[in-house]
Amino acid sequence: MCLAIPAKVISVDGTSAKVSVEDVEYTASLLLLDNVKPGDFIMLHAGFGIEKVDPDEAAETLRLLNEIGKNSHY
Amino acid sequence: MKQKEKYILLGHGSGGKMMHDLIESVFLKHFSNSILNEETDSAIISSGSDQLAFTTDSFVIDPLFFPGGNIGKLAVCGTVNDLAVSGAEPLYLSVSFIIEEGFPIDELEVIAESLADEATKAGVNIVTGDTKVVNKGKCDKLFINTAGIGSIRKENLHISKAQDVIPGDVIIINGMIGDHGMAVMNARESFNFKIMVESDCTSLNHLISNVISKSKVKFMRDPTRGGVAAVLNELSMKKRVGIDIEEAALPIRNSVRAMCELLGFDPLHVANEGKVLIVAAESCAADILQVLSGYETGKDCAIIGRIVNDHPGRVVLRNQTGGSRIIDSLSGDQLPRIC
Amino acid sequence: MKYVDEYREKDLILSLAEKLRTISKKEVVLMEVCGGHTMAIHRFGIHSLLPSNIHLVSGPGCPVCVSSQHFIDSAMAFSRIPGVIITTYGDLIRVPGSSTSLEKERAAGSDIRIIYSVLESLEIAKQNPEKKVIFLGIGFETTAPATAAAIIRARQKNIFNFFVLSAHKIMPPVMKALVEEGVRIDGFIAPGHVSAITGTSIYNELASVYGLGVVISGFEPVDILQSVLMLIHQLEAMNPEVEVQYHRVVNCEGNKIAQNLMNEVFEYRDDIWRGLGLIPQSGLGIKDDFSSFDAEKQFNVEVPQSTEPKGCICGQILRGLKTPVDCSLFAKKCTPSDPVGACMVSGEGTCATYFKYQS
Numbered sequence: 001m002c003l004a005i006p007a008k009v010i011s012v013d014g015t016s017a018k019v020s021v022e023d024v025e026y027t028a029s030l031l032l033l034d035n036v037k038p039g040d041f042i043m044l045h046a047g048f049g050i051e052k053v054d055p056d057e058a059a060e061t062l063r064l065l066n067e068i069g070k071n072s073h074y
Numbered sequence: 075m076k077q078k079e080k081y082i083l084l085g086h087g088s089g090g091k092m093m094h095d096l097i098e099s100v101f102l103k104h105f106s107n108s109i110l111n112e113e114t115d116s117a118i119i120s121s122g123s124d125q126l127a128f129t130t131d132s133f134v135i136d137p138l139f140f141p142g143g144n145i146g147k148l149a150v151c152g153t154v155n156d157l158a159v160s161g162a163e164p165l166y167l168s169v170s171f172i173i174e175e176g177f178p179i180d181e182l183e184v185i186a187e188s189l190a191d192e193a194t195k196a197g198v199n200i201v202t203g204d205t206k207v208v209n210k211g212k213c214d215k216l217f218i219n220t221a222g223i224g225s226i227r228k229e230n231l232h233i234s235k236a237q238d239v240i241p242g243d244v245i246i247i248n249g250m251i252g253d254h255g256m257a258v259m260n261a262r263e264s265f266n267f268k269i270m271v272e273s274d275c276t277s278l279n280h281l282i283s284n285v286i287s288k289s290k291v292k293f294m295r296d297p298t299r300g301g302v303a304a305v306l307n308e309l310s311m312k313k314r315v316g317i318d319i320e321e322a323a324l325p326i327r328n329s330v331r332a333m334c335e336l337l338g339f340d341p342l343h344v345a346n347e348g349k350v351l352i353v354a355a356e357s358c359a360a361d362i363l364q365v366l367s368g369y370e371t372g373k374d375c376a377i378i379g380r381i382v383n384d385h386p387g388r389v390v391l392r393n394q395t396g397g398s399r400i401i402d403s404l405s406g407d408q409l410p411r412i413c
Numbered sequence: 414m415k416y417v418d419e420y421r422e423k424d425l426i427l428s429l430a431e432k433l434r435t436i437s438k439k440e441v442v443l444m445e446v447c448g449g450h451t452m453a454i455h456r457f458g459i460h461s462l463l464p465s466n467i468h469l470v471s472g473p474g475c476p477v478c479v480s481s482q483h484f485i486d487s488a489m490a491f492s493r494i495p496g497v498i499i500t501t502y503g504d505l506i507r508v509p510g511s512s513t514s515l516e517k518e519r520a521a522g523s524d525i526r527i528i529y530s531v532l533e534s535l536e537i538a539k540q541n542p543e544k545k546v547i548f549l550g551i552g553f554e555t556t557a558p559a560t561a562a563a564i565i566r567a568r569q570k571n572i573f574n575f576f577v578l579s580a581h582k583i584m585p586p587v588m589k590a591l592v593e594e595g596v597r598i599d600g601f602i603a604p605g606h607v608s609a610i611t612g613t614s615i616y617n618e619l620a621s622v623y624g625l626g627v628v629i630s631g632f633e634p635v636d637i638l639q640s641v642l643m644l645i646h647q648l649e650a651m652n653p654e655v656e657v658q659y660h661r662v663v664n665c666e667g668n669k670i671a672q673n674l675m676n677e678v679f680e681y682r683d684d685i686w687r688g689l690g691l692i693p694q695s696g697l698g699i700k701d702d703f704s705s706f707d708a709e710k711q712f713n714v715e716v717p718q719s720t721e722p723k724g725c726i727c728g729q730i731l732r733g734l735k736t737p738v739d740c741s742l743f744a745k746k747c748t749p750s751d752p753v754g755a756c757m758v759s760g761e762g763t764c765a766t767y768f769k770y771q772s
Contacts, residue, residue, distance in 0.1 A: 002413060002632075003336075003338050003411060004606050006416035021336060021414060024329050025267065045555055046552075047530020047533070048530065050671065053662060054660065054664075055661075058419075061660055069425055081517070083517065083520050264536075266533075331414070332414055335414065394423045395430075395634070397458010397461050398458055409504065409507075412551075413552070
């Protein structure tokens, strides 16, 4: 389960934030998060941000995967 | 076929399998004749030595006004396109209004003006009409019913019946899919998304007329309710052929794609009102694409798949990494999901 | 789309698939317990990329599928109370109860509305003070915090015509129950978004006591393939542990704010999982402190005895013991347009996914 999509935070207003996915905008609830800033990416599920996306971890995952890719031939 | 449900459900109007079953088990059961049984977008009828295309449609869209248009513009586009995709030149429309008591006249005027503008653009005449008013609560603001007549040349009679469609033929679409359904859904629901997508509703008769004059087209249909998936499934079952669609080739606007991901929708099931699916021999594809590219409404045209020998009666979507999945016709409307 | 497209990259997918073909020839059965994973695996054709010795099975990961017949029938009964507005996620609309569905009740005149966020329910309650708005709370730990937040907000804003009928459930007890039942599982692909909320320690017992590896996975094809690779590595090294593949979203502690909200509003209770029976301490009930928002306590409604549909083997499918094609009703009497069991109704239920995606 758990259809959640990474959404970029455009602006924060108390317990909600204007977020966008491509150019679809939505006012997400931040009741489950703190310390969210414009420019952050949050996982949007059923109208709520449930967690922030960690850009460093995201990059590290891709780096590791590209390593695997380099060593395989298909 | 026996009708299982006791009451009409929304799914019966959604363009997919449920609607198809309803038409067969209730309407065709009683109205059956050789012309109607073809279940084409326009009926081809004779008057003396002339062949005419004759179609009817009803417009019950909610909301009446949506980004990119309104029910009036839609009434013309929908009817004109049903004629055009059958290979006919649309000529005359009838327009009939069923209006709820209390409906604002100034809004009605805006709708009428849009309707007239679109008719002028399409080059059709509205030659007869009717107006009825019902008590408050007896209809949802405004319903429009239309009928359209066009003339059809002998050399285009095969188009609506898909007579000549064979494995190896390609499937072309004139542009991005899913715009209309997403624009309207967003205008209607309370989900609070802000999406900069407009309905693609437009009359396609000039574009189509140019295509069929420059190249040989084997089949056309407009993927309205039920989306591209519904049309392709109908074709594959009617002709007992398989259809392969390349996922990477589907033209989809980024924002429509994003909206579909957010709600768990498949763009192939979303309604369009300015799109035409064209089936033609592979050798004709280049010419068709060239004609389409000359139009604003065709600039994003693409070959999206082909007719194949395998899996007759099934539409299969192939992704870039060799995976595949069956594209079924939906039974009802798509529902936003959390899972 | 950022943080999505990169994980659907063709070359990455193919190189991972190639790696899986060469790494091990052992027959392994890996279970995922998340409808989102079921969907993704079929949508991206993951089965066709895996070597024949690696089997992916779907467990009870679809909260719609595992909602008890009684819950569905209760929802119907509530919908028939005059003055009630039912608000629900779209997933539930077509789920068949013993005799009807929310969609059919809507056709018969009940006020049933599909919402995307539970906060829309609150808004509907605020705008319709003379009505009673009941929200159908389905979902696992990913979704339960939103319901908890809505209940707390309802109290803060004095919205007392808002109620929740909770069918929320939690994952670890059912995973343990499957293992204890003896279902053949060599490792778990754990749900990434549940884990984003709960953190990773909820799976420790599976590794330390039952010797089963658990990899917490994201939902893109690259995530799933990498997770399978990590599980195979663990099996080869005979080192079962809890690992995170979905590092960009999941951290060890999880989301403390969400956990606290859940603990404030909900308490564990025994719960019936459709097809699996009673699983102790696997459901989330609303605490007494918030009983004024609990639909079960505030409404007295007669729910007819629930009947399981005859011939339906959803239970065995949910355990990963059978596949949809083993069911005599599959694709004949039970289809997406005419579902018998919930596995077919929910778009991500095993049977619906199978029907849609099987070539």
